[in-house]
Amino acid sequence: MTEPDWDLYRSLLAVLDRGSLSAAARLLGLSQPTLGHHVAALEMALGAPLFTRSPKGLVPTETALALRPHAEAMASAAAALRRTASGGADAPGGVVRVTASEMVGTVILPAMIAGLRRAHPGIVLELSLSDRSEDLLRQEADIAIRMTRPLQGSLLARKIGEIGLGFHASPAYLAREGRPKDMGDLRHHTLIGPDRDIETLRGVIPAGLALTPEMFAIRVDSHVAHLALVEAGAGIGVCQFGIAAAAGLVPVLPDLFRPMMPVWLACHEDLRASRRIAAVFEFLGGALADYVARDAQAMVRTMPPSTRSAAPLVAEAWGEEA
């Protein structure tokens, strides 16, 4: 058996993605018979059928589905290669791909990116917003901003600091529904919480409160929508102090519930050699550090004077130390 052309893998991936030869052909800018030939050649080379033909399209076999992750790995390696090449040897410009959570990407990053572009006009940024953290391993991104410690080998990680979380509500909501006096009071309020993604809060919820989806009258997994709901006065939800302060939200029970969430910046070891990636890494490191500092200030400012310290109330459950 001779090794199949790598192009065939790309065609395979396209057909798996689109579900038909014609659609895959459009995606790759090839013609449908070409894709048909590619699939046939790959089936021949691998000695196994990959699709069952039907007039509605190609249905992948078990084998083809098993091959998919590997083909995707090739695709992301190819994308990483092109990104690397885009910067030339060590030209200041080029494409850098940053991954972050939806929240960070939509609320925190935009201002930083504006500054980054001003400081390094040659650098083109790609943002990949998702909450799964495998991105770096599979080389789907050059730099990652994460709220958990990246524990992969061969990953260079820097802890930026910790961000304070707390219950918040809009002034309108509090005027309408009153202000809870203690944690037990929260039961009589409209709470906004996660839907399926309870894991995220597991380390944050204080031991006293049971963690059940039933606690929350409004459930949504998107942190951005979560914030929007709180801003709209829909109920009480957990927000970062800095973001909440900027949005004019009022902290609720900040002296009873105030977990800290670590912020990590990470990239592949190898990639630090690239000048533009190092530049983005340093810039984001600085900008995030500033942001964390402002967040801490916002948190302290909104607390009653008696308890003005930045010590976390529910910290150990979440973070490890740097």
Added chain:
Amino acid sequence: MTEPDWDLYRSLLAVLDRGSLSAAARLLGLSQPTLGHHVAALEMALGAPLFTRSPKGLVPTETALALRPHAEAMASAAAALRRTASGGADAPGGVVRVTASEMVGTVILPAMIAGLRRAHPGIVLELSLSDRSEDLLRQEADIAIRMTRPLQGSLLARKIGEIGLGFHASPAYLAREGRPKDMGDLRHHTLIGPDRDIETLRGVIPAGLALTPEMFAIRVDSHVAHLALVEAGAGIGVCQFGIAAAAGLVPVLPDLFRPMMPVWLACHEDLRASRRIAAVFEFLGGALADYVARDAQAMVRTMPPSTRSAAPLVAEAWGEEA
């Protein structure tokens, strides 16, 4: 810029590997002008020069060197894909790639593989012997046998047990040079130890002994050569009890120095779905457990009756628990 054909990446990798178009052409079964054209096309597509031509061959530029890891990632993904495909959907046969240390691969595995082939005649085995443990992450192997706990995410790891290490020497050496009475005595003997790879021993050497290359009169990083030297009566070296016993070696100071080394079996989570990989995983798991048990017996048997227990003397430095 349109995406280059993936074949070009393969050609790039071949040229980087061989250092010349002609050699790369031989490797890939293509002709030299074809490779030349591929490189030119890739340089055009990426917009950056990749090689400086010379009559001695092609010298890669900085850019090309930066691209290399990504091209290699593609190559291993392609290899993994083909391995997966070789097994068909869930046929019992197919290729499985196992990585292990040189020592394990040459001394311990052969007998197991013979048994494995008897139990599963359809399975073809590839052995990749190296001591770096990135193999699994980069999908360069399906299953890994490691002496450290694999701490990567999305990796399925099973701790097989622990293997006892200890100083050993050949009967001939001991007859000639005498038997050391305590650790201090070792200074007057010919010790065999690592050359550059001191890390490996760091967790093993007892606290009393300073860890310097100067300790060792014979230095070699290959564990297999290490064992051969001990067998040849060249000096005293650290060996696994089981292997040493089988080779007719005599334990030296087993009651003073007896670290334990964990044995882990690991594979990617996804791959457990493949029937043949699961079969190999289970078989190796069982065989290694048997081996560890025999090693423990050998260790106990060769110790003076007074201290006959399998408890490690220098254990905590090395292993974590399952």
Added chain:
DNA sequence: GCTCAGTCATAAATTTGTTTATAGCAGACG
């Protein structure tokens, strides 16, 4: 029940890529 939009498969024409063959160049060796 008919048309229409979508699909895959096939055959001939064309474009593309690959090879063979040749020339030129630098260093190793007797």
Added chain:
DNA sequence: CGTCTGCTATAAACAAATTTATGACTGAGC
């Protein structure tokens, strides 16, 4: 100092892939 071996580069002959242009099929919608 010439020869020999390695390499790259170029041009024309060739083989191979791709495309265009078909035909045949299925299911949705009127």
